[in-house]
């Protein structure tokens with residue numbers, strides 16, 4: 001069956017072509033954000049606010065890297081912390097340090113009573129507060145292989161600040177994952193906000209890369225196309 005897409009300028013695009021594939025992925029991202037798909041999944045019983053494919057990509061990265069410490073900003077219900085902890089449990093070592101400006105009591109209790117709670121430490125405070133950043137560094141300690149994921153406030157300014165503060169914690173050849181760059185794509189959906197067009201993590205990522213040549217995007221973890229994290233998997237170059 002032929003399937004044609006008609007772009008805004010009237011151009012016809014074959015949905016099965018590479019161009020069509022990319023466009024359908026972009027449309028799916030927009031429509032699924034409109035329908036709040038990322039609020040649907042749970043991981044081992046706890047809500048995780050991620051696209052299923054992004055969880056799969058992160059699983060691949062963690063299994064390959066075998067980090068000893070995973071630092072995340074943005075705990076929310078604790079689902080991503082439990083997911084990272086479950087991977088570390090399979091690796092037989094390591095801990096998650098999760099920062100959130102507000103950890104609600106019922107979320108804290110749910111995670112504390114989870115069988116993987118022994119691998120999770122939380123810090124309540126803003127991820128750009130120097131005291132919080134110092135506490136994270138203190139808890140990482142020395143010589144560990146560290147992976148950082150940023151999933152808190154998704155404004156351009158906040159993410160750029162987080163990137164500058166947390167990137168130095170990432171070990172050589174490890175990754176800094178900046179989540180929700182797709183906010184840049186969804187400013188024009190019915191539940192989107194006009195200001196997201198400029199105020200988004202993707203802009204912060206690109207500016208961070210310009211200022212910090214020791215970092216590069218690893219496109220491998222965007223190969224499913226449908227993602228909340230375009231250009232979000234940043235690798236510290238091995239020699240740096």
Ligand SMILES: C[S@@+](CC[C@H](N)C(=O)[O-])C[C@H]1O[C@@H](n2cnc3c(N)ncnc32)[C@H](O)[C@@H]1O
Nearest residue numbers: 048049074076079080100101126127151152153
């Ligand atoms: C998108 S949710 C995190 C989702 C979670 N990582 C997951 O996958 O389930 C964003 C979280 O960031 C937190 N947050 C917002 N501003 C923050 C800040 N300045 N510092 C730390 N956390 C912040 C919010 O309280 C919220 O819980």
